[in-house]
Amino acid sequence: MELSDEHLQGEVLAGQPGGAIVRRSILPGGVRVLTESMPGQRSATLGFWVGVGSRDEAEGQHGSTHFLEHLLFKGTPRRSALDIAAAFDEVGGESNAATAKESTCYYARVLDVDLPMAIDVIADMVTSAVLDPEELESEREVILEELAMDGDDPTDVAHEKFVATVLGDHPLGRPIGGTAETIRGVARESVWEHYQRFYRPEELVVTAAGGLDHAQVCRMVLTALHRAGWALDPHQAPRPRRSGELAQITGTPGVQVVPRTVEQANVIVGCPAFAANDERRFTMSVLNAILGGGMSSRLFQEIREKRGLAYSTYSFSSAFADAGYFGMYAGCSPAKVQQVLELMVQELEKLAADGVSEQELRKATGQLSGGIVLALEDTGSRMSRLGRAELVAGEFMDIDETLERIHAVTAAQVRDLARELAAAPRSVTVVGPFEETETFGF
Structure with a gap:
């Protein structure tokens, strides 16, 4: 679907000091793109956000959100794990991801001229992860080591226990990374189901800041998502934001x-x-x-x-x-x-x-x-x-x-x-x- 330049320029949300401009567009499929163009910057940071966090995991899927953060770097039909890593290394860029209780973000920082590569690689990871069974089992051990490392830090333990105590049995009270027991027990099918349920166009928010042009970013995102085979329905609206109705908290004083x-x-x-x-x-x-x-x-x-x-x-x-x-x-x-x-x-x-x-x-x-x-x-x-x-x-x-x-x-x-x-x-x-x-x- 061809979109006009006017559509791709989006809505101007704010003008920032130094001439920076914040714009927002809603693309087919309900994909949201927000950028902040910063004149004079020779770098750009890109983020692909999915509005899913550890609180959204169903029974039997606890730890899946953090598991996916690891697995999406392990390869797609177009790229191996080494290809993904090398793509950023050879341009002096960096990439990583972060899982939170209500969102997951895959991000990269590169030179402005390398932004097209970063969009293509991260879009490929987010849309087309293979979740190879052997890689999953290998990464399961890595995550268990990560949890063990956190468990050896008494400050981390104190904060995790405090949150669980205050928020009680609310899903927000669960640890983001799961527990050793849930990570050992979660099946590939459960992780795959979690991936298929939430990694969809209407859930996706793409943000970028630095030396960039908003319309070009929108075009590159559309191209990458079409290449991945995502069906981008022009009538699909973004997923509504979470309800702000206050939860019933049953903590333990x-x-x-x-x-x-x-x-x-x-x-x-x-x-x-x-x-x-x-x-x-x-x-x-x-x-x-x-x-x-x-x-x-x-x-x-x-x-x-x-x-x-x-x-x-x-x-x-x-x-x-x-x-x-x-x-x-x-x-x-x-x-x-x-x-x-x-x-x-x-x-x-x-x-x-x-x-x-x-x-x-x-x-x-x-x-x-x-x-x-x-x-x-x-x-x-x-x-x-x-x-x-x-x-x-x-x-x-x-x-x-x-x-x-x-x-x-x-x-x-x-x-x-x-x-x-x-x-x-x-x-x-x-x-x-x-x-x-x-x-x-x-």
Whole structure:
């Protein structure tokens, strides 16, 4: 199907500083293409996103999304695994993939002149993976080694256990990579079924940023998908975004201990929070900057600088379409766990009771503003921002508007959110040399 230049130019979503322009097109099949052309850039970063993550796996398919991330690099009818790797190596480019709870992205960074090659190779991988049985069994062992490596990291274990504790039996509470048991048990047929179900035109979002032309990117994507044999129905609409209706979270307040023989205990305390498109997400960013977002944050100053109880301590939050969580982390001597836990809770409660000063608020908004702008200095960050905007937000917010929303957060809003978090039932996760029945006074 021949498309006009006007159609391929798409909708202009925003003009960015430096002359960058963000455009969006919907191609036949419901394929969405978003680009940010950046004048003067000699490189480009490309991402092929599928709106499927670990939360979408059916029973018997747990771990399949991450399994596919590995297997799509293992060959197609047109290319072997070596061909895929060599295509990027011989132009000095790089390619990789990332699996999350709600999406999977296959991406590459190359010189602008090599963007056609990158589109062709990644489109081939996404549309035409063979999932060779021998390669699958070999990669099964690789993934088991990866899970074992993560399992040897007590910080990773603490975060995984914390999320599972807070989100309970909701699919978001499952580990992204599956478990050793599910990876050993998942059959090729189950992985193949998962692939066929979700890797479809209406699920696909292609984003690119750097030295590029939007219409040319659209043409190259269409050519690559036609070559793969994908049926691109001109009347097919993109798959609707996930519902933002809040999930029923059945987490487990209280203390969960993971016994490990380690020199340093890993401690997390937190609670459920709100979903990704909640208006309070900007307030949460400011709260985290004040509470645990840097060396001048309250947690860092109180726990590390004043008392020397931990090397690393911070606060964090994560949000999905219909749920989210907030937490505070510290790594400390096992003998100091109870004291550190009490101090983390106290700092949150102080924030809830006394609020923040105007000086703290200015510092936090300045820290966030600088971080946002500096993070967008490379094409990879901008490519990822386009993907998140399309799959999660449903709208693109330019840098100026984002900064305005950050600076619009008030001290009263930070205090109100802190009060909500401080009043929520707390889940505590501790990884260290303790008995499972240890409560640490909570």
